[in-house]
Amino acid sequence: GFRCGIVGLPNVGKSTLFNALTNAGIDAANYPFCTIDPNVGVVPVPDPRLYKLAEMVQPKQTVPATMEFVDIAGLVEGASKGEGLGNQFLSHIRETQAIAQVVRCFDDEQIAHVAGRVDPIADIDTINTELCLADLDTVARAYDKAERTAKSGDKDARARQALLARLKPQLDDARPVREMTLSDDEQVLLRDYQLLTAKPMLYIANVEEGDGTGNAWLDKVQERAAAEGSIVVPVCAAIESEIAELPDAERDEFLRDLGLAEPGLNRIIRAGFDLLGLQTFFTAGPKEVRAWTCRRGANAAQAAGVIHTDFERGFIRAEVIAFDDYVQYNGEQGAKDAGKWRLEGKEYKVADGDVMLFRFNV
Numbered sequence: 001g002f003r004c005g006i007v008g009l010p011n012v013g014k015s016t017l018f019n020a021l022t023n024a025g026i027d028a029a030n031y032p033f034c035t036i037d038p039n040v041g042v043v044p045v046p047d048p049r050l051y052k053l054a055e056m057v058q059p060k061q062t063v064p065a066t067m068e069f070v071d072i073a074g075l076v077e078g079a080s081k082g083e084g085l086g087n088q089f090l091s092h093i094r095e096t097q098a099i100a101q102v103v104r105c106f107d108d109e110q111i112a113h114v115a116g117r118v119d120p121i122a123d124i125d126t127i128n129t130e131l132c133l134a135d136l137d138t139v140a141r142a143y144d145k146a147e148r149t150a151k152s153g154d155k156d157a158r159a160r161q162a163l164l165a166r167l168k169p170q171l172d173d174a175r176p177v178r179e180m181t182l183s184d185d186e187q188v189l190l191r192d193y194q195l196l197t198a199k200p201m202l203y204i205a206n207v208e209e210g211d212g213t214g215n216a217w218l219d220k221v222q223e224r225a226a227a228e229g230s231i232v233v234p235v236c237a238a239i240e241s242e243i244a245e246l247p248d249a250e251r252d253e254f255l256r257d258l259g260l261a262e263p264g265l266n267r268i269i270r271a272g273f274d275l276l277g278l279q280t281f282f283t284a285g286p287k288e289v290r291a292w293t294c295r296r297g298a299n300a301a302q303a304a305g306v307i308h309t310d311f312e313r314g315f316i317r318a319e320v321i322a323f324d325d326y327v328q329y330n331g332e333q334g335a336k337d338a339g340k341w342r343l344e345g346k347e348y349k350v351a352d353g354d355v356m357l358f359r360f361n362v
């Protein structure tokens with residue numbers, strides 16, 4: 001599965017958000033491929049296009065794409081040196097492909113702050129420093145190993161040694177690896193080390209109310225994120241958890257009263273989906289209309305493989321209609337008549353929203 005880890009200092013609202021996500025989510029029991037782990041929430045990706053297709057095709061069932069969020073507790077100052085829950089959290093973060101860092105932007109005297117005061121920028125520095133220290137440890141070890149192997153003239157080890165030597169000062173400065181410009185070759189080598197600060201990251205600003213307008217802490221977080229090239233999603237975890245517990249009918253009314261078009265969770269899910277580098281394609285037939293997930297840049301054969309490995313192995317052609325054409329020309333037949341139906345080969349780069357049908361040999 002595609003996983004986004006939720007990290008942050010204690011008492012910033014991680015669990016509240018995670019529980020809201022899982023409440024609004026799907027029953028993992030219906031998804032046998034998902035491991036049932038209390039820290040992993042499988043959530044549907046909100047996508048109005050799916051429901052538009054379903055309205056047109058009237059299938060027996062409609063299935064959204066999903067992604068996973070993991071609640072990762074235990075990051076505190078000194079965690080990389082074994083403080084708090086120690087560094088168990090490291091292995092949990094390694095298993096994710098992206099990180100959402102929750103920062104506390106709400107003032108509430110009743111809720112203790114680990115550092116004794118609300119200051120999201122200081123919190124961000126604390127978390128980022130811990131992640132950099134953990135990576136520095138990994139890099140130092142890998143460097144020693146590469147150095148030994150390089151002595152025998154091993155070319156690969158030399159390249160690794162050179163890369164790791166570049167990473168060290170960056171991490172020493174408590175700067176994340178994702179901010180570095182690396183060559184394609186370096187990127188390939190880098191993957192082996194699963195560095196925490198190489199993963200894409202976004203900030204979730206937990207604000208006191210709705211969209212956080214007028215929250216001075218949020219402005220500071222936004223400024224900081226802009227400097228790093230990261231994005232910020234403001235939400236109010238407390239309100240989101242209330243929304244997630246409401247029955248559907250009441251939920252709409254509650255949102256209307258708050259002047260919101262949709263729950264803030266949807267913005268988090270979409271931002272996580274983007275951060276993971278994913279895109280959506282659809283299959284649409286009388287049995288099922290379904291949204292699927294593939295990496296941006298995936299080709300038609302790889303997209304077929306998301307549905308079934310047999311589809312990828314025996315791939316012949318993909319029938320493709322862009323979502324907008326599918327809607328504008330009133331479905332498959334109309335799109336065909338308008339010349340908007342295409343037959344594509346293996347190497348075709350799938351576009352977000354493509355409605356696809358795969359032809360394959362078994």
Ligand code: GDP
Nearest residue numbers: 010011012013014015016106108111236237238
């Ligand atoms: P975690 O340790 O980061 O997982 O934090 P929790 O989700 O357990 O939240 C810590 C405390 O802060 C709980 O008592 C929550 O009810 C409270 N809390 C979470 N989000 C908000 C919020 O948006 N506003 C306020 N006032 N309290 C919140």
